[in-house]
Amino acid sequence: MPRKKISITGICLLLISLVIISQGCQRDDICPESTSTTPVLNIAFFDVIETDVPKSPINLRVKAVDYDSIFVNRANQSTISIPLRTDVDITRYEFTINAPVLPAAGEEEVPLDNTNRDIITFSYNANRIYVNRACSYKVNYMDLQASLEAEENNWVQLIEVLENDIEVDFIENEAQTHIHIYH
Amino acid sequence: MKHKHIFIFTTSLLLLFTTLLQAQTALDTVNYKERYGLRVGVDLSKPLRTFLQEDYRGLEIMGDYRVYKNYYLAAELGNEQLPFEADNLRVTSNGSYFKIGADYNAYDNWAGMENIIFTGLRYGFATFSQTLEEYDIYTRNRYFPTHTVEGPFENSGLTAHWVELVVGLKVEILHNLYLGGNVQLKRMITQTSPNNLDNLTIPGFNRTYDDSSIGVGYSYNISYLIPLYRREKN
Numbered sequence: 196m197p198r199k200k201i202s203i204t205g206i207c208l209l210l211i212s213l214v215i216i217s218q219g220c221q222r223d224d225i226c227p228e229s230t231s232t233t234p235v236l237n238i239a240f241f242d243v244i245e246t247d248v249p250k251s252p253i254n255l256r257v258k259a260v261d262y263d264s265i266f267v268n269r270a271n272q273s274t275i276s277i278p279l280r281t282d283v284d285i286t287r288y289e290f291t292i293n294a295p296v297l298p299a300a301g302e303e304e305v306p307l308d309n310t311n312r313d314i315i316t317f318s319y320n321a322n323r324i325y326v327n328r329a330c331s332y333k334v335n336y337m338d339l340q341a342s343l344e345a346e347e348n349n350w351v352q353l354i355e356v357l358e359n360d361i362e363v364d365f366i367e368n369e370a371q372t373h374i375h376i377y378h
Numbered sequence: 379m380k381h382k383h384i385f386i387f388t389t390s391l392l393l394l395f396t397t398l399l400q401a402q403t404a405l406d407t408v409n410y411k412e413r414y415g416l417r418v419g420v421d422l423s424k425p426l427r428t429f430l431q432e433d434y435r436g437l438e439i440m441g442d443y444r445v446y447k448n449y450y451l452a453a454e455l456g457n458e459q460l461p462f463e464a465d466n467l468r469v470t471s472n473g474s475y476f477k478i479g480a481d482y483n484a485y486d487n488w489a490g491m492e493n494i495i496f497t498g499l500r501y502g503f504a505t506f507s508q509t510l511e512e513y514d515i516y517t518r519n520r521y522f523p524t525h526t527v528e529g530p531f532e533n534s535g536l537t538a539h540w541v542e543l544v545v546g547l548k549v550e551i552l553h554n555l556y557l558g559g560n561v562q563l564k565r566m567i568t569q570t571s572p573n574n575l576d577n578l579t580i581p582g583f584n585r586t587y588d589d590s591s592i593g594v595g596y597s598y599n600i601s602y603l604i605p606l607y608r609r610e611k612n
Contacts (some may be wrong), residue, residue, distance in 0.1 A: 217448050223588045223589070224464055224465065226466075226516060232516045232517065232518060233515060233516060233517040233518070235519055259521070259522070262521075262522070264521070266521055277521075278517060278519040278522055280521070280522055280525075281515040281517065281525045282515075314388055319418060319526050322405070323430040323515065323527070324574065325574045325576070326516065327463070327576070327588045328464045328467065328576070328578055329464060329465070329466070329588075330466070330516045331464070331465075331466030331467040331513045331514055331515070331516045332466075332467070332514075332515055332516065332527075333511050333515065333516055334515050334517075362392070
C-alpha cells in the first residue's frame with residue numbers, strides 16, 4: 196500500500212514539473228530572424244545607355260515624401276532597399292542626387308548647384324498575411340507599379356518593374372531585385 | 379508572471395491536500411461499507427482568475443460518479459473568455475467546452491473515507507469564437523512608424539477536439555464536502571482555425587503553442603458528494 200502511495204505522488208510531481216517545464220521553455224513570443232516578414236523594395240541602378248552596366252547615383256539621398264526623417268543620405272551604391280508603407284497602398288519617395296551634407300541643428304540646408312530631386316510613386320495592393328503569434332502579420336505588396344513624376348530636368352530616365360508581387364523579404368540570403376532604375 | 383503565481387499557489391494547494399490526507403484518522407470498523415454516489419462541484423480557480431485578471435471570465439462545473447470500485451465516470455462543463463496578448467497582437471477567445479472521461483482512484487482509503495488520488499482521461503470539445511482585438515504589421519525596418527490595425531474582428535463558429543491526461547486528488551474536508559485539485563496535460567486532435575489567423579487560446583484547452591499540439595491546465599475545486607447507496611468494501 197505505501198508503495199502505491201509513493202508511485203501516485205511520483206506521477207503527480209512528474210506531471211507538475213512537466214507543466215512547469217513546458218511553460219518555462221516555450222519562447223514563441225520573439226519573432227525569429229529566420230522568419231519571413233514584411234519585405235522591403237530592392238532597387239538596382241543602371242546606366243541608361245549601357246543598360247546592363249550597374250551605375251551608382253552620386254551622393255544619393257532617399258526620403259519619403261511628407262516624412263521628416265531621411266532614410267539614407269549621400270549614398271554611393273548601385274543597389275538600395277527601401278521600406279514601403281503598410282497602412283496605405285501608395286508610397287512616395289524623393290530620390291535626390293548630389294545631395295548636400297546634412298546641416299547642423301538649427302541651420303538651413305543649402306542645395307548644391309547640381310542637386311537634383313526626382314519623385315517616384317510606388318503603388319500596390321498591401322495584402323495582410325498572418326505569420327505567427329510572435330511576428331503577428333506581414334504585408335505582401337501585390338501588383339506593384341512605379342511612376343516617375345515628370346519635370347523639366349529628371350535625372351531618372353526610365354523605371355522598369357521586374358517583379359510585380361513582392362512576397363518574400365529574402366531569398367537564400369540573396370536580395371531579389373524588384374525594380375531597375377536607369378539614369 | 380501572474381500565471382506562474384497561480385501555478386505556485388496550485389502546487390502548494392496540492393501539497394496541502396496530501397498532508398490533509400495523511401493526517402486523517404481512520405474509523406476502526408470491520409467490513410465498512412463505502413459510499414457510492416454522485417459528486418458535483420465547481421472550479422474555484424476560474425472565479426478567482428476572473429477577479430484577478432482583466433479580460434478573463436470563466437466558470438466550470440464538474441461531476442463524477444463512482445461506477446465500480448475505483449472507477450469513476452467524470453465530466454466537466456465550462457464557459458470561458460480567454461485573452462491572449464503578445465508584443466504585436468491581442469486576441470480574445472470566447473466559448474463553451476465539455477469534457478467527458480473516466481478517473482481511476484489509486485488511493486487505498488481507510489475505513490470511512492472516500493478520498494481519491496486519481497489519474498484520468500478526458501475527451502474535450504469546445505465551440506468558440508476568436509476575436510482579433512488589434513495587431514501590428516511586423517516590419518524589421520523602422521523607417522515608417524508602426525502600423526497598428528484596430529479591431530475587433532470576430533471569427534465565430536470555431537471548434538476544437540482534444541484529449542487530456544489528468545492527475546489530481548479530492549479530499550473530504552467536511553462530511554460529504556470535498557476540496558480537490560488537478561493538473562491536466564492536453565493534446566489537440568483537430569481544430570478549425572479562423573481564416574488568416576490561428577487559435578491562440580481555446581476555452582477549456584487554454585493557450586496553444588505555435589509548433590506543438592500540447593496544452594496544459596489546472597483546476598482546484600470544491601465538490602459535494604450526494605451518496606446514493608453503500609457497497610461493502612472487500
